[in-house]
Amino acid sequence: MRSIEPPRRAAAFALSLGPSLRQLRTLALGLVGLMAGLPSAHAVPSFARQTGQDCAACHVGAYGPQLTPYGVKFKIGGYTDSDGKGGKLPISAMIVASFNQTAKNLPEKPEHGSVNRNLAMDEASLFLAGRLSDKIGAFIQATYDGVGRTTALDQADIRAVHTTEIAGKETTFGLSFHNNPGVQDPFNSMTVWGFPYTSSAFGFGMGDAATIINGALEQRVTGLSAYTFWNDLIYAEIGTYRSLPVTMQSRLGLGKADDIGRLGSGTAYWRLALFQDFKKQAFNVGVFGLNTSLQPDRSVPGSNRYNDLGVDASYQFLGTREHVFTANGSYIRERQTRNQMFANGEADNQKGRLNEMRLGASYHFLQTWGATLGRFTTRGTRDASLYSDGYANGSPNTSGYIFQADWTPWGKENSWGAPWANLRLGAQYTMYTKYNGARSNYDGEGRDAKDNNTLFLFAWTSF
Structure with a gap:
């Protein structure tokens, strides 16, 4: 189980934007409702059609979440930048298919798969992505999970922006209405958009323990944040989150069984970053945090508190775009106060910590051929009750490496199908040096960390 309860795996300013906060929220909910009735995501061709730019203008390697300086500014600008030509429909679609093989058969046969060598259509997504008005834009994704065979609302970020001089x-001032802490971040260097940008549905991820900001609240909350970007240099954001009602989660296709519980009213998210664009190279460095309490059972009093503090940075050498090098990293320290878990005997210690580090470095030639090396570690304080079944020594510690090679033939100027199509073919290998507390026999049944090593071959296309 994870280190938290979920299962694995300003008024004057608002007036200056035009719509009121209430109107913006109504619009956002209406758009979410629209998309929820349709069958994870990154570069979408509707943005390219809207701006008149090729995908490589916004995305390193012409595809995926790594943003160039132009891509960062496009996101901060609320997805509203355009080439001034009308008639652009802000709709895109995406399909991911894969072959997965683990070093040793999976401990249990997946519901819709085999114990090994799984060929699957991982997901099919539909996007409402782009400019809705001069000051409002959106990125909303609805996804059919080809492995779980369910359809649900995925990532969502709706923005209202206003630009002035100070x-x-x-x-730039903006409001973002979204459903996952970090999905709205413009630098795409936090965990929600971090490497690996796509991964095996039949693999083992980065261990079973994760900080609350790293996916635990994904799609099960609504967030509203206000941000500003001054002089293309300083970015600041502050926001808050509320849990979605269980009935709404069900309507959005998320299911009631995986409800995370109720977030505390004092939930706060903040972000501060420094950004520099030198044309041939660029970097950003920042800090972020999420403080919240979580009541796992909505009908029973008792909650646990989480305080996440993170730092992140990225560097890009862009040059003439012939040879592109990037480096990204993030570190999150989470302090946990497990009042509810401790009272119920689910944890031996009332307080604990969980730390995550993610590093990645990539090289792309002609924005077509790419290679990436990633390193991940999770470390936390031991707790025999919290980390029991499937863990060794009461420890959540997991570490390993990810290697990826990929080919992206389209997405550049004069590419076939531009700006309507994109494709990435890739091979990814995840190697574990430790899993859930140990190198060997971590589950007490003879399974070693290296047994989880996963080969992932994927075809990822959008249009």
Whole structure:
């Protein structure tokens, strides 16, 4: 189980934007409802059609979540930048198919798969992505899970923006209504958009323990944050989150069984970053945090508290775009106060910590051929009750490496199908040096960390 309860795996400013906060929220809910009735995501061709730019203008390697400086500014600008030509429909679609093989058969046969060598259509997504008005844009994804065979609302980010001048410098103010902490972040260097950008549905991820900001609240909350970007240099954001009602989760296809519980009213998210674009190279460095309490059982009093503090940075050498090098990293330290778990005997210690580090470095030639090396570690305080079944030594510690090679033939100027199509073919290998507390026999049944090593071959296309 994870280290938390979920199962694995300003008024004057608002007036200056035009719509009121209430109107924005109504619009957002309406768009979410629209998409929820349709069957994870990144570069979508509707953005390219809207801006008149090729995919490589926004995305390193012409595909995936790694954003160039232009891509960062496009996201901060609320997905509203365009080439001034009308008639652009903000709709895109995506399909991911894969072959998966683990070093040793899976411990249990998946419901819709085999114990090994799984060929699957991982997901099919439909996007409402792009400019809705001069000051409002959206990125909304609805996904059919080809492995779980369910359809649900996926990532969502709806923005309202206004640009003015402060001290003679261009300044953007914005509001973001979204459903996952970090999905709205413009630098795409936090865990929600971090490497690996796609991964095996039949693999083992980065261990069973994860910080609350790293996926635990994904799609099961609504968030509203206000941000500003001054002089293309300083980015600041602050926001809050509320849990979706169980009935709404069900309507959005998320299911009631995996409800995370109720977030505390004092939930706060914040972000501060420094960004520099030198044309041939760029970097950003920042800090972020999420403080919240979580009541796992909505009908029974008792909650646990989580305080996440993170730092992240990225560097890009873009040059003439012939040779592109990037490096990204993030580190999250989570302090846990497990009042509810401790009272119920689910944890031996009332307080604990969980730390995550993610590093990645990539090289792309002609924005077509790419290679990436990633390193991940999770470390936490031992707790025999919290980390029991499937863990060794009461420890959540997991570490390993990810290697990926990929080919992206389209998405550049004069590419076939531009700006309507994109494709990435890739091979990814995840190697574990430790899993759930040990290198060997971590589950007490003879399974070693290396047994989880996973080969993942994928075809990822959008149009």
